[in-house]
Amino acid sequence: MTERIIAVFLLLVGGxxxxxxxxxxxxxxxxxxxxxxxxxxxxxxxxxxxxxxxxKNEEIKDSIxxxxxFPVAGVVITILMIKFLGMIxxxxxxxxxxxxxxxxxxxxxAGIIGLGVSIFVLGVFSLWLQVxxxxxxxxx
Amino acid sequence: xxxFDLLLQGFGTALSxxxxxxxxxGAVLGxxxxxxxxxxSVTGVALxxxxxxxxxxxxxxxxxxxxYYANMYxxxxxxxxxxxxxxxxxxxxxxxxxxLSKQGKAGKALFTSNISSFIGGTIGIIILTFMGPAxxxxxxxxxxxxxxxxxxxxxxxxxxxxxxxxxKGLTTTFLGILLATVGVSMTLGQSRFAFGSTNLLAGIAFIxxxxxMFGFSQVMEMMTFRKGDLTIDKRLTIRESxxxxxxxxxVIPPAIRSGVLGTFVGILPGAGATTxxxxxxxxxxxxxxxxxxxxxxxxxxxxxxxxxxxxxxAGSFAxxxxxxxxxxxxxxxxxxxxxxxxxxxxxxxxxxxxxxFWGLIASMYIGxxxxxxxxxxxxxxxxxxxxxxxxxxxxxxxxxCIVGAYSVNNNMFDVYMMLIVGVIxxxxxxxxxxxxxxxxxxxxxxxxxxxxxxxxDMSMGDPTIFFTRPxxxxxxxxxxxxxxxxxxxxxxxxxxxxxxxxxPA
Numbered sequence: 001m002t003e004r005i006i007a008v009f010l011l012l013v014g015g016x017x018x019x020x021x022x023x024x025x026x027x028x029x030x031x032x033x034x035x036x037x038x039x040x041x042x043x044x045x046x047x048x049x050x051x052x053x054x055x056k057n058e059e060i061k062d063s064i065x066x067x068x069x070f071p072v073a074g075v076v077i078t079i080l081m082i083k084f085l086g087m088i089x090x091x092x093x094x095x096x097x098x099x100x101x102x103x104x105x106x107x108x109x110a111g112i113i114g115l116g117v118s119i120f121v122l123g124v125f126s127l128w129l130q131v132x133x134x135x136x137x138x139x140x
Numbered sequence: 141x142x143x144f145d146l147l148l149q150g151f152g153t154a155l156s157x158x159x160x161x162x163x164x165x166g167a168v169l170g171x172x173x174x175x176x177x178x179x180x181s182v183t184g185v186a187l188x189x190x191x192x193x194x195x196x197x198x199x200x201x202x203x204x205x206x207x208y209y210a211n212m213y214x215x216x217x218x219x220x221x222x223x224x225x226x227x228x229x230x231x232x233x234x235x236x237x238x239x240l241s242k243q244g245k246a247g248k249a250l251f252t253s254n255i256s257s258f259i260g261g262t263i264g265i266i267i268l269t270f271m272g273p274a275x276x277x278x279x280x281x282x283x284x285x286x287x288x289x290x291x292x293x294x295x296x297x298x299x300x301x302x303x304x305x306x307x308k309g310l311t312t313t314f315l316g317i318l319l320a321t322v323g324v325s326m327t328l329g330q331s332r333f334a335f336g337s338t339n340l341l342a343g344i345a346f347i348x349x350x351x352x353m354f355g356f357s358q359v360m361e362m363m364t365f366r367k368g369d370l371t372i373d374k375r376l377t378i379r380e381s382x383x384x385x386x387x388x389x390x391v392i393p394p395a396i397r398s399g400v401l402g403t404f405v406g407i408l409p410g411a412g413a414t415t416x417x418x419x420x421x422x423x424x425x426x427x428x429x430x431x432x433x434x435x436x437x438x439x440x441x442x443x444x445x446x447x448x449x450x451x452x453x454a455g456s457f458a459x460x461x462x463x464x465x466x467x468x469x470x471x472x473x474x475x476x477x478x479x480x481x482x483x484x485x486x487x488x489x490x491x492x493x494x495x496x497f498w499g500l501i502a503s504m505y506i507g508x509x510x511x512x513x514x515x516x517x518x519x520x521x522x523x524x525x526x527x528x529x530x531x532x533x534x535x536x537x538x539x540x541c542i543v544g545a546y547s548v549n550n551n552m553f554d555v556y557m558m559l560i561v562g563v564i565x566x567x568x569x570x571x572x573x574x575x576x577x578x579x580x581x582x583x584x585x586x587x588x589x590x591x592x593x594x595x596x597d598m599s600m601g602d603p604t605i606f607f608t609r610p611x612x613x614x615x616x617x618x619x620x621x622x623x624x625x626x627x628x629x630x631x632x633x634x635x636x637x638x639x640x641x642x643x644p645a
Contacts, residue, residue: 002567002570002571003571006567006568006571006573010311010315013315013318014314014318017318017321017333020332020333024332025325025330025332029328031596031597031600031601032593032596032597032601033589033592033593033596034328035325035327035328035330035332037592038317038321038585038588038589038592039318039321039332039333042314042317042318043318045310045314046311046314046315046318049307049310049311049314050311052307053307053308053311056307058305060570060571060572064567064570065363065364067363067364068360068361068363068364068566069360069563070363071356071359071360071363071534071535071538072360072559072562072563074535074538075356075538075541075542075555075559076559078538078539078542079542079552079555079556079559082552087542087543087546091539091542091543092539094535094538094539095535095536095539098534098535098538099531099532099535102535103531103532105531113532113536117536117539121539121543124191125190125543125547128194129190129191129193129194129547130194131546131547131550132550133546134546134552
């Protein structure tokens with residue numbers, strides 16, 4: 001079932017690209033392919049393969065477990081934390097929280113690994129690579 | 141002999157303190173990343189790409205290349221000890237490696253794997269030394285129509301060769317092409333598919349895409365990982381891992397044979413280390429000495445697979461550097477990296493950037509030897525690396541994904557992009573859509589679009605230009621064969637099975 005949903009999604013993507021390519025970006029301009037040429041051709045090809053996928057409807061047992069989406073929630077929470085605490089603290093805190101509350105590690109173990117990640121981000125990205133990290137309420 | 145002088149100069153570049161350490165660092169990291177189940181060379185290179193921005197391009201690519209080939213060594217460890225290939229090229233290694241370690245010969249299997257990786261890798265690099273410049277010479281004769289046909293050929297063979305389902309390979313190839321059209325078109329300067337977002341005006345950034353597709357989606361995959369059982373419970377010693385003279389004699393011939401075959405498989409567009417080890421293992425099974433015992437735990441099997449994937453990894457650098465056509469997911473990431481450093485892989489790279497080209501090749505000779513030494517020295521410690529719990533790896537790699545995606549353009553939008561791409565990548569991979577073709581198509585699309593437009597400018601709108609020029613015509617007819625042959629072979633097989641009364645295999 002999910003495979004068919006993926007294929008329908010791809011069908012839509014192909015359709016949107018082909019439609020915009022044809023109507024907005026120009027299929028053929030001055031004796032040559034315009035900006036819409038590849039989107040139209042490949043968009044139609046994608047729609048065709050998507051239709052074949054839908055028709056074949058292979059059975060795939062590999063179901064998706066909800067557990068796999070926990071890291072997604074983790075990233076969303078971290079993105080929110082970055083706004084208030086800055087990148088360096090937020091990433092370390094995320095690792096600490098995950099290990100302590102998801103994986104039941106001790107406060108000390110989770111704390112050390114979380115601190116390690118913060119120091120890594122600070123040392124490698126901020127200081128060595130000079131990436132201006134988003135800062136939070138504490139100015140770091 | 142000119143090449144030989146250039147290669148010697150290359151050794152000068154590669155042996156500079158900075159580049160030597162880059163190769164060494166890459167080697168260690170590559171082995172570790174490869175050994176960890178679930179992390180492969182694409183993931184490793186993708187996550188480390190942001191770290192190389194502070195380095196000169198030559199140093200950066202030396203390190204990333206070292207990660208790539210060291211990964212082939214590391215991938216075999218978890219295949220042998222856990223029966224979980226650390227990376228897809230190690231799938232064939234597990235077939236004989238795991239039975240060997242169950243028989244208590246884990247050390248010997250690891251040693252065989254390291255030695256044959258070294259032999260295969262070295263053969264691959266030697267062939268690359270000659271083939272790289274030769275391919276570049278051919279490439280110099282390429283005009284826009286040839287470039288267009290070559291890329292089209294590469295894209296189609298990628299779709300067919302990767303994964304179990306050619307249909308799904310083609311599907312993700314098309315998706316990759318469409319994603320690459322977001323942003324300002326190189327040829328006509330118009331903005332496309334930004335859907336009103338200013339962040340999309342410049343297109344989908346390459347690194348967040350790669351980190352999402354190969355880093356974050358792997359993290360999601362790791363959440364549902366089954367835990368493998370280690371077949372060893374004590375430290376292995378190097379002494380008990382050493383091969384006897386007669387065993388060395390059994391390993392060398394398949395390693396050399398697989399090294400040569402693997403390299404040429406790697407040079408083919410669209411075929412990387414995974415296909416390389418697959419082909420060499422099959423060859424060994426057909427013509428090798430111990431062929432009937434293959435799969436039950438013979439060192440020849442490990443040797444064939446490991447020499448095959450290392451040589452193919454080396455071979456894939458030839459089309460990457462001299463034609464700008466990546467043969468695998470990992471080399472597509474390397475291509476993206478090269479372009480970000482302002483180097484344009486292609487025939488002119490060899491002549492315009494000799495220091496880079498020969499420095500990289502020389503570093504591979506040195507790096508391969510470093511990896512061998514490191515890999516042998518690490519045998520006693522493998523048990524600790526393989527015991528690093530995925531529980532710890534999940535949040536740490538997630539954090540690296542966030543910071544890595546952000547640091548490319550110092551933009552939170554890229555983090556959102558990484559997250560979305562990661563989720564999509566995870567879901568489609570679960571349904572057996574391969575993502576490597578998507579990445580290859582994404583990287584190659586700007587060039588295919590430019591060369592297409594230029595070809596029509598040359599011919600004043602006459603499409604026969606692709607069929608009247610010999611190289612282009614040959615490439616396009618080879619591509620047609622790719623499409624026509626598999627169904628015909630299928631029909632033939634079916635017919636044969638029907639006439640012999642048996643069921644088709």
